[in-house]
Amino acid sequence: MTDEGPPPPHHSQARGEPLDGAVSAPAGGWTTATVAGLRRPIARAVELRLDVHDRIDHLPGQHYVVRLTAEDGYTAQRSYSVASAPDDPLVELFVERLDDGEVSTYLADVVEPGDELEVRGPIGGWFVWDGVTPALLVGGGSGVVPLVAMVRHARALGRLDLLRVAVSARTLAELPYADELVEAGALIALTREAHGIRPGARLTDMDLLPLWEPGQTAYVCGSAGFAESASQLLVGLGLPAASVRVERFGPSALELPKR
């Protein structure tokens, strides 16, 4: 990920260096992981359940890097947020398949249970929920993945009351973890179809207003465009910019393949 300067709100650190206010988060080095389970819960995506060797427990919001190496030595690596809670014996990743994507197509089309993957993690010290601070979670598309880890952790702690959740996708069928998010009481904003009494439309400040409470930290995750507009909505509602943490999924100079 690259940052485009310091304007609010804060963006996560690609290499996980803590900023002021970051919790002390665990960090792991390169290791291997066995694909213990694989599902395709929605079209154009794969859920991988990884048995990470010598695993270091993560905090919700952290991610792993997956590195692929071809026979000629060519490597490509990409970041994937952890969807599982820390108490899950496996690390769950959810990968949206991009038709022209180098790594996501391999993970979605080629990887099979029993395969070994090279991974590094957990990574990230900023986009991390500490399990005690009230939080407003706002995710778009596969950007819901780290938020699902937060919801699962809160449920395990018996503290779902700490979280308010708003998620957006084009349709319910395209929303990762839709059933779990609905069950957790998330506001579901679909852009291409109605959901309940809410007509199909982009997420608005009026969607977020009832979820906002003083003292919350906001976690915004999704494509660069979604993250930008959602964080602007939150700041426009009056959230202090320093309380809005943003993780953007997208192409990154740090992730360019190397020969």
Ligand SMILES: Cc1cc2nc3c(=O)[nH]c(=O)nc-3n(C[C@H](O)[C@H](O)[C@H](O)COP(=O)(O)OP(=O)(O)OC[C@H]3O[C@@H](n4cnc5c(N)ncnc54)[C@H](O)[C@@H]3O)c2cc1C
């Ligand atoms: C911290 C972090 C966590 C992430 N977590 C997840 C996750 O949980 N699940 C997940 O599916 N992805 C996640 N991503 C995105 C992921 O790292 C890859 O960028 C994505 O899988 C595409 O890689 P690729 O090799 O398939 O595509 P590439 O070969 O890199 O790119 C193919 C094409 O798609 C464009 N593109 C690249 N990434 C995206 C994107 N995210 N959205 C739209 N267009 C894109 C490129 O510009 C290019 O045109 C995360 C990214 C970061 C930085």
